[in-house]
Amino acid sequence: MSVVDLVLIGRNEGARLVAALAAAEGQARRIVYVDSGSTDGSLDAAHTAGAEIVTLDLSVPFTAARARNAGAARVLAVDPPDYIQFIDGDCAIVDGWTRQAAAHLDARLETALVTGWRAEIHAEASPYNRLCHWEWRRPAGEIAACGGDMMVRSGAFQALGGFDPTVIAAEDDEFCTRLRKAGWRLERLPAEMTRHDAAMTRFGQWWRRAERTGHGFAQVGQLHPEYFATERRRALVYGLAVPVAALVAAALSPWLALVVLLAYPLNWWKSAAGLRRDGLNPRSARVLGLLLTLSKFPNLIGMARFHLRRARRAPMRLIEYK
Structure with missing residues (x-):
């Protein structure tokens, strides 16, 4: 045995x-x-x-x-x-x-x-x-x-x-x-x-955990570029590209900025729909879908933290949420 x-x-x-x-x-x-x-x-x-x-x-x-x-x-x-x-x-x-x-x-x-x-x-x-x-x-x-x-x-x-x-x-x-x-x-x-x-x-615990996740996206991606590629791209798009595009659009027209920001409710709707297909009830799917949409921001912060640490050759210390 x-x-x-x-x-x-x-x-x-x-x-x-x-x-x-x-x-x-x-x-x-x-x-x-x-x-x-x-x-x-x-x-x-x-x-x-x-x-x-x-x-x-x-x-x-x-x-x-x-x-x-x-x-x-x-x-x-x-x-x-x-x-x-x-x-x-x-x-x-x-x-x-x-x-x-x-x-x-x-x-x-x-x-x-x-x-x-x-x-x-x-x-x-x-x-x-x-x-x-x-x-x-x-x-x-x-x-x-x-x-x-x-x-x-x-x-x-x-x-x-x-x-x-x-x-x-x-x-x-x-x-x-x-x-x-x-x-x-x-x-x-x-x-x-x-x-x-x-x-x-607490929301703060979840946010820190999502930061840690983003750090993992970046650090593991540095070692294996093909891994977490989709996750890194989503964080860059929704955490950085959409906000920047909305600011640029706002200089031209507030309505154009609102159109750009529609990317977030669309992402939430798609996330909630995917959770429903996984068997979650409608209310849970809506709430968890919102967290998945919001997670791109702390994910991006975690990714940035990794690259800053790497550039400064600083220790890769734990990001704790408990």
Whole structure:
């Protein structure tokens, strides 16, 4: 029977980490918790749960990629597992997932990575949580990339050198892109994998998360120009080109500026229609469609932040929203 070790990463997750550790019990041979400078009771919670603990050097900027690599290094150092299950500290793994995922990898040697469905545990607490829930529920089958909850073949992980620790957002997309370029297949199984707690109840949190997403669009795009190309183009069009065009048009005629600005309600209508096709009710589709339209502005800010940091050779520090 194939061996699975679980790497759980976190920073100041509080009760979410306690729930994650409890859910992980019995799901893998070893549980390794990697802490990125927590100041709450995270280390005590991991010790009480019996997890192996890895603490990151506080003098080096934290990234999720760096944390996952540190956890993987621990499980690969002695008696390596066949597969590594990565889980974020705000997620609780669903009972039986690791067995199902490992069995799938056992049967498909061409597949290096499998993921499943995340579910937002408080999806109705805010429109921002509902948007996360929708993002997590993508169709099953072969995929281009996935989020940080994933099971990976140890050999494939080692061959690629793990995650890129300099990528502060969408590091999972970047890792997946390199896996695909190396000839591996990636799959999403039609199965529940984790319960996620985004804990986003304020507009400012959502805005910061969208900034971080834009930073990922730019940074991963710098490494793989073909990836996130559509997302970068949308941010440039709706976050920059349309406002500039509206200002130029306003100098000629206010009515012409209004015509240009119709691009936003049109984008909202198209987004809402797409969400309806995905099964959302009309009201949720309208609200989440508005967030998707507005997201182009913080996305653009995040993209600009990456390029400014890169030009100044400044550290790529985390953009946190919790």
